[in-house]
Amino acid sequence: MSVRSILIANRGEIALRIIRACRTLGLRTIAVCSEADRGAAYLALADRAVCIGGAAADTSYLDIGAVMLAAAAVGADAIHPGYGFLSENGDFAEAVEGAGLIFIGPTSDVVRLMGDKIAAKAKMRELGVPCVAGSHGALPDDPQLCQACATEVGYPLIIKAAGGGGGRGMRIVRDSASLHQAIGATREEARRAFANPTIYLEKFLEHPRHVEIQVICDGGGEGVWLGARDCSMQRRHQKLIEEAPPPGVPEANIAELGERCVAACRAIGYRGVGTFEFLYQDGIFAFIEMNTRIQVEHPITEETSGIDIVREQIRVALGEPLGLRQSEVTCRGHAIECRINAEHPFDGIPSPGRVESWLAPGGPGIRVDTHIVAGSEVPSHYDSLIAKVIARGEDRSECIERMLSALADLRAEGIRLNTELHSVVLKDASFRDARLSIHSLEDILRRRA
Ligand code: ADP
Numbered sequence: 001m002s003v004r005s006i007l008i009a010n011r012g013e014i015a016l017r018i019i020r021a022c023r024t025l026g027l028r029t030i031a032v033c034s035e036a037d038r039g040a041a042y043l044a045l046a047d048r049a050v051c052i053g054g055a056a057a058d059t060s061y062l063d064i065g066a067v068m069l070a071a072a073a074v075g076a077d078a079i080h081p082g083y084g085f086l087s088e089n090g091d092f093a094e095a096v097e098g099a100g101l102i103f104i105g106p107t108s109d110v111v112r113l114m115g116d117k118i119a120a121k122a123k124m125r126e127l128g129v130p131c132v133a134g135s136h137g138a139l140p141d142d143p144q145l146c147q148a149c150a151t152e153v154g155y156p157l158i159i160k161a162a163g164g165g166g167g168r169g170m171r172i173v174r175d176s177a178s179l180h181q182a183i184g185a186t187r188e189e190a191r192r193a194f195a196n197p198t199i200y201l202e203k204f205l206e207h208p209r210h211v212e213i214q215v216i217c218d219g220g221g222e223g224v225w226l227g228a229r230d231c232s233m234q235r236r237h238q239k240l241i242e243e244a245p246p247p248g249v250p251e252a253n254i255a256e257l258g259e260r261c262v263a264a265c266r267a268i269g270y271r272g273v274g275t276f277e278f279l280y281q282d283g284i285f286a287f288i289e290m291n292t293r294i295q296v297e298h299p300i301t302e303e304t305s306g307i308d309i310v311r312e313q314i315r316v317a318l319g320e321p322l323g324l325r326q327s328e329v330t331c332r333g334h335a336i337e338c339r340i341n342a343e344h345p346f347d348g349i350p351s352p353g354r355v356e357s358w359l360a361p362g363g364p365g366i367r368v369d370t371h372i373v374a375g376s377e378v379p380s381h382y383d384s385l386i387a388k389v390i391a392r393g394e395d396r397s398e399c400i401e402r403m404l405s406a407l408a409d410l411r412a413e414g415i416r417l418n419t420e421l422h423s424v425v426l427k428d429a430s431f432r433d434a435r436l437s438i439h440s441l442e443d444i445l446r447r448r449a
Pocket residue numbers: 132158164165166167168202203204205206208210234237277279288289438
């Protein structure tokens with residue numbers, strides 16, 4: 001099949017990123033949009049734009065029927081799901097396959113396997129990827145059995161939803177007295193938020209870093225890992241600042257882990273880009289989950305590896321061999337990404353509205369991925385991420401300096417941005433010294449308050 005056109009089932013900065021990658025491959029792009037995004041400037045950069053539904057995501061970007069109808073109407077050959085929305089929805093991947101189109105991601109059965117965090121962990125453990133200690137499988141209904149399982153793993157624990165994501169559906173438990181209540185509450189939350197009450201438990205690590213490995217595989221046996229990223233700087237389990245490579249983690253350990261990840265991908269016939277997420281504490285890596293889609297933070301790996309990851313993702317999905325050997329992958333320098341959200345910098349309250357003016361930074365080593373221009377509307381219906389500032393430098397300190405300068409240049413009127421939060425974190429001694437843990441950012445904010 002000769003593929004000519006790609007429908008982009010997403011919005012905002014990632015939709016534009018995909019449009020740009022498609023252009024390098026000579027592919028036509030069809031962007032879909034909701035009523036709320038109708039007038040967005042980036043839509044004009046696609047070859048065609050189609051409105052598929054209302055402002056509420058479940059009537060547009062999350063509506064499988066609406067997306068499939070649009071794909072059929074415009075005669076798209078393939079669908080790129082971006083991140084979030086339907087990107088890790090096995091039913092969607094299956095609908096795309098069933099319609100005879102190409103899903104730009106792994107096959108639907110692999111999407112499903114990795115979307116079930118319990119099944120994903122079991123599979124990875126079986127394939128030799130080191131995992132966080134925890135319940136081997138779902139927690140039973142019987143409170144006594146749960147207590148026994150918790151005692152065996154040892155407190156503190158974290159209870160998680162098997163179908164969870166986006167940092168939701170997790171609860172920390174410090175002693176057996178609060179276990180029962182926490183299980184009930186997490187189960188209920190999981191039922192409501194993910195329509196799946198299945199939960200499991202893990203050892204809660206007190207001061208880990210979040211380190212992840214980027215892989216890309218062609219499903220035909222070729223695969224490489226493209227280095228690692230540190231995504232420890234989080235608020236409410238949501239990443240805010242990411243960097244590559246993870247400072248202070250021995251290269252040899254990353255290489256060993258990367259090899260294991262690629263071997264696991266080969267074993268399951270993985271096709272596409274993927275991210276293996278680990279907690280890293282006391283020199284030990286422990287797998288928590290795999291993301292089967294392009295990630296928000298992919299640009300830092302592009303900056304250090306020199307590889308256009310979205311382009312490669314599309315190429316392998318269209319059936320082309322990866323054509324890249326591990327020995328040809330070299331990562332150099334350092335890269336940092338700051339996620340620019342339309343929100344009040346310190347309390348995180350969303351700040352939607354019309355962007356009256358917009359001035360993006362630039363200069364050596366600065367890349368800005370955004371769909372925003374002066375006059376853009378930031379709707380209240382979706383994620384508040386509107387831009388990513390990515391800085392590259394020979395080393396980490398040059399990178400931090402460039403980022404601080406870029407953040408100072410970034411201006412917007414009409415909406416609030418979280419730029420100042422980033423500057424505070426980047427200037428903090430703990431960040432400068434790379435004393436990182438998943439609590440660092442909240443600790444910095446607490447010290448400042
Ligand atoms: P999600 O899919 O919602 O992002 P993850 O399982 O990837 O959920 O976890 C998100 C974040 O929660 C991690 O980056 C980490 O900060 C924290 N976390 C998850 N599991 C543990 C654990 N076992 N111990 C400590 N922190 C954890």
